Amino acid sequence: MVKGRYRRRLGNAAGLRKFGVNLTRLEPGSALAHRHWHEEQDEFVYVLDGEVVLITDGGEQVLRAGQAAGFRAGVADGHHLVNRSTWDALYLEIGDRSPGDIYHYPDDDLEGHDIGPQPVFRHKDGTPW
Numbered sequence: 133m134v135k136g137r138y139r140r141r142l143g144n145a146a147g148l149r150k151f152g153v154n155l156t157r158l159e160p161g162s163a164l165a166h167r168h169w170h171e172e173q174d175e176f177v178y179v180l181d182g183e184v185v186l187i188t189d190g191g192e193q194v195l196r197a198g199q200a201a202g203f204r205a206g207v208a209d210g211h212h213l214v215n216r217s218t219w220d221a222l223y224l225e226i227g228d229r230s231p232g233d234i235y236h237y238p239d240d241d242l243e244g245h246d247i248g249p250q251p252v253f254r255h256k257d258g259t260p261w
Contacts, residue, residue, distance in 0.1 A: 134162060134163055134164070134165060135162060136158060136159030136160070136161060136162030136215075137156065137157070137158055137159075137162050137163070137164060138156065138157045138159075139154045139155070139156045139225075140154065140155040140156075141153075141154055142154065142155055149229065150228065150229055151226060151227060151228045151229060152225075152226070152227050152228075152229055153224060153225070153226050154224070154225040154226075155222070155223075155224060156222070156223055156224070156225055157220055157221070157222050158182075158184060158213065158214075158215040158220065158221045158222075158223075159215065159220055160215055160216075160217055160218050160219065160220070161215065161216075162214075162215055163212055163213065163214045163215070164184075164212050164213040164214075164225075165212050166212060166237045166239065166240050166242070167187060167188075167210035167211060167212045167237065167238060167239050167240075168210055168211070168212065168235050168236060168237045168238075168244075169203065169207060169208055169209055169210050169211065169235065169236055169238070170203070170205050170206075170227075170233055170234075170235045170236075171205060171206055171233060171234045171235070171236070172205050172206070172230035172231075172232060172233040172234070173205050173227050173228050173229070173230045173233045173235075174202070174203065174204055174205050174227060174228050175202065175203040175225065175226070175227045176200065176201070176202045176203070176225075176226040176227065177195075177200060177201050177202075177213065177223050177224065177225050177226075178199075178200040178223060178224045178226075179195045179196060179197050179198065179199050179200070179221065179222075179223045180197060180222045180223055180224065181197050181220075181221065181222040181223075182196075182197065182215070182217060182219055182220055182221030182222060183195060183196045183197070183215075183217050183221060184213040184214060184215055184221045184223065185213065185214045185215075185216050186201055186211060186212075186213055187211065187212055187213075187214060188209050188210065188211045189209045189210060189238075190209070195213075205228075205230070205233075208236070208238075210236070210237070210238040210239065231246065232246060232247070233245075233246040234246075241255050241256050242254075242255065242256070242261065243255075243256055
């Protein structure tokens, strides 16, 4: 699903600690991630070039260059972006780095936990992924 997703971690390169900024390119047919939502972290995306389909619990919406979407922490509405076009899409992802975040994947038996330098993924019953 995420094959064809390329991220440049601009926030890390700038030494940012409180929020992250990624420049992400999605090739046709690829997705940002599995549909998910965060307990602690806000997220924001801004499309720079091309178009992506935003998929949430409420349905689908096409976002084109110059359009944006935001996702508040703690709102259990899974979201992700998919490139269904025939050309690459380029967008910025911006999010805070709240410690101890848990992210949920409503369509998959998966949860992510920020409990150290690298996220830990588990099944919904708590067993290791």
